[in-house]
Amino acid sequence: MNRVFLIGIAGDSGSGKTTFAEGIRRMFHGRVAAFSMDDYHTLSRKERFERGITPLNPEMTDLELFREHLLMLKCGKAIEKPVYDHSLGERRCCERFEPGEIVIAEGLHTLYEGLNELYDYRIFVDPAREIKRTWKLKRDVEERGYRREDVIREIIQREPDYKRFVDFQKIYADTIVKIYPSMLKSSERISYLSSQEEMYRVRLVFTNLSVNMKHVGLKLDLSRMIKAGERDFAISFFSDYYYGKRASFIDVDGFLSVEIFQSLLDVLRDETGEKLEWDVGEYASSTEIAKLMICWNLVEVMNSEKI
Ligand SMILES: Nc1ncnc2c1ncn2[C@@H]1O[C@H](COP(=O)(O)OP(=O)(O)OP(=O)(O)O)[C@@H](O)[C@H]1O
Numbered sequence: 001m002n003r004v005f006l007i008g009i010a011g012d013s014g015s016g017k018t019t020f021a022e023g024i025r026r027m028f029h030g031r032v033a034a035f036s037m038d039d040y041h042t043l044s045r046k047e048r049f050e051r052g053i054t055p056l057n058p059e060m061t062d063l064e065l066f067r068e069h070l071l072m073l074k075c076g077k078a079i080e081k082p083v084y085d086h087s088l089g090e091r092r093c094c095e096r097f098e099p100g101e102i103v104i105a106e107g108l109h110t111l112y113e114g115l116n117e118l119y120d121y122r123i124f125v126d127p128a129r130e131i132k133r134t135w136k137l138k139r140d141v142e143e144r145g146y147r148r149e150d151v152i153r154e155i156i157q158r159e160p161d162y163k164r165f166v167d168f169q170k171i172y173a174d175t176i177v178k179i180y181p182s183m184l185k186s187s188e189r190i191s192y193l194s195s196q197e198e199m200y201r202v203r204l205v206f207t208n209l210s211v212n213m214k215h216v217g218l219k220l221d222l223s224r225m226i227k228a229g230e231r232d233f234a235i236s237f238f239s240d241y242y243y244g245k246r247a248s249f250i251d252v253d254g255f256l257s258v259e260i261f262q263s264l265l266d267v268l269r270d271e272t273g274e275k276l277e278w279d280v281g282e283y284a285s286s287t288e289i290a291k292l293m294i295c296w297n298l299v300e301v302m303n304s305e306k307i
């Protein structure tokens, strides 16, 4: 197999890493293999609890084995990797993992020193605290069957370790995805205010401006946008420094009508020759639009590496 395009996604527990990885996997259908760094936990949940240590501490991840595996995957070699069973809270051996053309590694420490330089593209997912707490609580209670009070206690316990061991990795990312509550909530669109669907404002920070961005022009037809949208939507751009690097900032808030989203997708498909499979309903949320923009940036980086 040819050289693999390696993507690293880092962020807190419940920050949406798996959801973003799944979004990218869907777009590049059949070409992506994804795995989680959770599988490299060194201790069981019980052992961590007894030692009063959280999984956010990098000692709880076998970084050396993970690095070895990244190097093998990068050369297109399959790995025999451990598996962490979340239902039991234990690591067991082992499963074969075959790389795709694109490999996504997602986890708490994927962009650590010694690892971050191995990727072709790095993403850090960074939702606001209140959003992250809500997502994690819902996921851990409803999907993993944990007790609500245990999850709340753990969220509080983990916060210092998040700052100490996870948050700083964003300085190495090509793209930082920040997610905030929507600023469009004061809208008078009563019918949509009663909707259950949460609205978010997503800020994308692109720090890889040295990449030759000449392949794809993602044109936004503002006049169509104004006419077609029945739901609130806002977009803004600015540039600034992000931890010492010149960066482009794009803020997207609310929902975009599917016709406009589709036309953006068509431009991306035409200009890249990629099939890019996508499935949105009547409206595309700001997080879907963010995925599309990341995908555009990803394709640019992939193309620039072919030159
Ligand atoms: N864009 C989104 N909109 C609404 N909910 C979301 C979004 N992204 C993630 N979530 C919710 O947050 C929960 C956690 O997301 P996800 O599993 O992707 O996080 P994670 O970072 O991979 O977590 P962990 O590392 O703990 O496995 C999901 O169950 C999902 O319901």
Ligand SMILES: O=C(CO)[C@H](O)[C@H](O)COP(=O)(O)O
Residues within 6 Å of the ligand: 012, 013, 014, 038, 045, 055, 056, 085, 086, 087, 089, 107, 108
């Ligand atoms: O932070 C996490 C994932 O990113 C998990 O909490 C960690 O992987 C440990 O899993 P569990 O809580 O199921 O023992």
